[in-house]
Amino acid sequence: MGRTRIAVIGTGAWGLSHVRTFAAEPRAEVSWICDPNPAALARAQALVPGARVASDIADVLARRDVDAVVIATPAVTHPDLVVRCLARGLHVLVEKPLALSPTGAEQVRIAAARAGTVVLVGHVMLYHPAVEYLRKLLASGELGDLFYLSSVRANLGRLRSDESALWSFGPHDLSMIEYLVPGTPVTVTARGASYLQPGIADVVFVNLEVAPAGGGRLIMAQIHLSWLNPRKERRLTIVGSRKMVEFDDCSQEKIRLYDRGYDRPPEFASFAEYLTIRNGDIYIPRLAMEEPLAVQVRHFLDCIQHGARPRTDLASGDRVVRLLAAAQASLERGGQPQRLS
DSSP, X not given: OOOEEEEEXXXXXXXXXXXXXXXXXXXXXXXXXXXXXXXXXXXXXXXXXXXXXXXXXXXXXXXXXXXXXXXXXXXXXXXXXXXXXXXXXXXXXXXXXXXXXXXHHHHHHHHHHHHOOOEEEEOGGGGOHHHHHHHHHHHHTTTOSEEEEEEEEEEEOOXXXXXXXXXXXXXXXXXXXXXXXXXXXXXXXXXXXXXXXXXXOSEEEEEEEEEETTOSSOEEEEEEEESEEEEEEEEEEEEESSOEEEEETTSSSOEEEEEEEEEOOSOOSSGGGTSEEEEEEEEOOOOOOOOHHHHHHHHHXXXXXXXXXXXXOHHHHHHHHHHHHHHHHHHHTTSOOEEOO
């Protein structure tokens, strides 16, 4: 099978990463790059001098030397561009979020059903080796009963005028929680504030309740999202009845497994003895680290060549959009909890 011919639409910071990653993949050829910004287009062309360039996607879609398209444009444009690519029978990798509303996600779903091609949503954290380790750890039962999750994604980062911190950062953490926790989201609550730009939340706190698949008490997840923070943090903490684990993506030691918690002795004489703290070992596993984007790119090519279903398919992309939309509704209603169906 020949190389998959890729067109990258949008060559901003993340689109440029796609150009670099696909250019390094032996099974792919970046045949087209497209962006209305001449400076961004020039930076991308320096990475792939043999690629053709265009300022309008219509020029790309009119050609026949394209098998798959990467959509790395502002999120508001995603549904329209994906539908246009699917109408041409092309495979699509669309960056997160899939859309800015459930209606936009539904438009893509209908078009994809007609096209029958591969559509992968770029929830890149689900291709992170540490997240895959966490998934296997949770499935093993080593943590015991799952109590709660706490996530922080914050930085003094680049301001965006097209997305809030919820829609820009939130897809990462919500997609991880949706992937790691087997169950059904029940309610979502969000509060936040717009300090730097009117109407665009710079900091958001999201609370999610999940009904576990096997029944039992609700699992709580809290997410802190901000680009107005003194230092960069990318951390997910998972607390179970037996052990706890922390994923810190800003550290060289990505995973720390804590044998810590409270034990209930079979016999006790006083209330003070009812719960006793257990301070066990801290285990730091050795992970075979790879760039998550490179793993995602290989998976996309595998799905194209073998007809497999993407790990981050349209169904998962749609679920994340619905969680984000519910969180947005809660945000606009001053933190009123939103029930999820």
